Amino acid sequence: MSYSIVEKGALNSLQYQVYFVGPDGGYVSPFHDIPLYASKEKKIFNMVVEVPRWTNAKMEISKEEKLNPIKQDIKKGKLRYINNCFPHHGYIWNYGAFPQTWENPKHIDAHTLQKGDNDPLDVCEIGYKVKKRGDVVQVKVLGVMALIDEGETDWKILAIDVKDPLADKLNGVKDIEEHMPGFLAATHEWFKIYKMPTGKPANQFAFEGKPKDREFALEIICQAHEQWNQLIHGKADPAGISCMCTSLKESKFVISKEDAAAVVHAAPPAAPAEDVPEMGLCKVMKMDYQPI
DSSP states (O other): OOOEEESSSSSSSTTTTEEOOTSSSSEOOTTSSSSEEEETTEEEEEEEEEEEETOOBBBEEEESSSTOEEEEETTTTTEEOOOOOOTTTTTTEEEOTTTHHHHTTTTTTTTTEEEEOOOEEEEOSSSSSOOOOTTTTEEEEEEEEEEETEEEEEEEEEEETSSSSSTTTTTSSSHHHHHTTTHHHHHHHHHHHTTTTTTTOOEEESSOOOOEEEHHHHHHHHHHHHHHHHTTSSSSOOOOOOBSSSTTSSSSSOHHHHHHHHHHHHHHBBBBOOOOOOOGGGGGOSSOOOOO
């Protein structure tokens, strides 16, 4: 399946939104309409890229907005940017989410004994190529880390584009260490320190910060997919989440293509990007990604 995007508003502004267009030309929700599995038999998954590697804007699928466009996260009325933490620049992987997954905030995870974070599962794609915001990438799952973020379980799935030159050699976390030495340690360090420039303490982890392997990660994905199924079929409290979709005919939240188009057309028109703010010693560079 091929997907494209429509950008609304100006990049680096509160109005910026990225909507998704499905294979049939109609608008879709990246949260609900894009399938989790690209191939269930081969355990290949669709990943929605929210943040390209080496960029700083904290972009994410907006759970609350109709059709769930990608938007920049906001805190105290201001756009959020991730500080550059030496020696890293921005995000060190292509960062995004698995569609059709949800970490139920009322569910206490049996492994971490913490509640879910109310988001789709986060994914770190570790291949060599810098992706574009809004790309839908087919990935192989390699493992998972369990970040504990303010009393919530925030799983971080480790995956690689199936087309990456290393994809055939990587089948688990041991293979990452063998073929990409130091990358797991860098990932752990990044998640530990990335909030510290804003005055927050170092992040904590379950399992002593050690990644769990592929089979464990696949169990977490199945759990989050089932929790999403409960959500989209009205069996879990959405608590402000928009479940609007266009392809899931069995869902009570499905809307017509015409109604979906009306949502997108009502958004602010596309506009030139605004300037990126400077952030002291951890300045956010005035650059966007350069896909390879």
